[in-house]
Amino acid sequence: MKDIFLLDMDDTLLDFARAEEENLRRTFLRTGIDFSEKLHERYHEINDGLWRKLERGELTRERLKSLRFELLFSEFQIPADPMDAAKIYYSNFPSICFPFDGAREFLEELSKRGRIYLVTNGGTDIQRSHISLADFGRFLTDVFISEEVGADKPSEEYVRYVAAHIEDFQRERALYVGDSFSSDAPCAERLHVDFIPFRPRLPSRPQYHEILSRL
Numbered sequence: 001m002k003d004i005f006l007l008d009m010d011d012t013l014l015d016f017a018r019a020e021e022e023n024l025r026r027t028f029l030r031t032g033i034d035f036s037e038k039l040h041e042r043y044h045e046i047n048d049g050l051w052r053k054l055e056r057g058e059l060t061r062e063r064l065k066s067l068r069f070e071l072l073f074s075e076f077q078i079p080a081d082p083m084d085a086a087k088i089y090y091s092n093f094p095s096i097c098f099p100f101d102g103a104r105e106f107l108e109e110l111s112k113r114g115r116i117y118l119v120t121n122g123g124t125d126i127q128r129s130h131i132s133l134a135d136f137g138r139f140l141t142d143v144f145i146s147e148e149v150g151a152d153k154p155s156e157e158y159v160r161y162v163a164a165h166i167e168d169f170q171r172e173r174a175l176y177v178g179d180s181f182s183s184d185a186p187c188a189e190r191l192h193v194d195f196i197p198f199r200p201r202l203p204s205r206p207q208y209h210e211i212l213s214r215l
Helices: 016-031 037-055 061-075 082-095 103-113 124-133 156-164 184-191 208-213
Strands: 004-007 115-120 142-145 174-178 194-197
Touching: 004 103, 016 037, 016 082, 037 061, 061 082, 082 124, 103 115, 103 208, 115 124, 124 142, 142 156, 156 184, 174 184, 184 194
Parallel strands: 004 115, 004 174, 115 142, 174 194
Antiparallel strands: none
16 A cells, blocks of 8 residues: 655646746846747756756756856857856746646645655755645645755665655655656665656656556
8 A cells, every 4th residue: 555655846746847948038038138949948958967967966056057057158159147047047936836737636635545745856945935836735744855955866865864754654655756767766766665757748648647546
C-alpha cells in the first residue's frame, strides 16, 4: 500500500514552461529587449543545461541566475546588463504561477490516501509563493525545498535529509512522481522508492487519474 507521496512541483504540478515564457516576456519588456520565440527557445536550452550542471554539483545556484543571461546576451549580441535582467527575472517569478489542469484535484485525492511531500529544487521565495498562489498548502504534510535543505536534488545530502525528516518513512510505502530523469528519477532511486515519470508534454504521459489508478 502506498501512502507516502513524494511529488516534484515544476512541470509535475505547475506548468513551469508557461511560467518561464511569461517571465521572460516581462523581463525583456523591462530591459528593452524584443521578445522572440527564438530567444525564448535558446534561453530554455541554456537554462536547462545549467540546471543539469547544478544537479551534478558543477554550478552554484547564485551563479546560475546570472550566467544564463550572460550566455544568452553574448550569443545574440544583446546590449543589456545580464545582472539587471537576472534580478528582474528572479523578482518576477514568485507572482507567476500556472497549475496544471487537475493538479489540485490530484492533490486532494492523494491527501485522502496518505501524506504528501513536495520535493523541489526551486528557490525558497519562489516555491513558497507558488504553493500559496496555487492553493496547494492545505494538502501537504511538508515541503523540501533544496535552498532550505542546503543541498540540491538529487544529491545524497538532499536525499538523506528528506528520508530523515519524513516521520515513519518506509520505502515500500512511498511513491515518487516527477518529470525529470536527471533529478527526480535518480532521487527516487537513491531513496529506493517506486517512481512514476510525469512528462506533461508527451502524448503518452500518465494522466493524474492514471497515476491514482495505480495506487
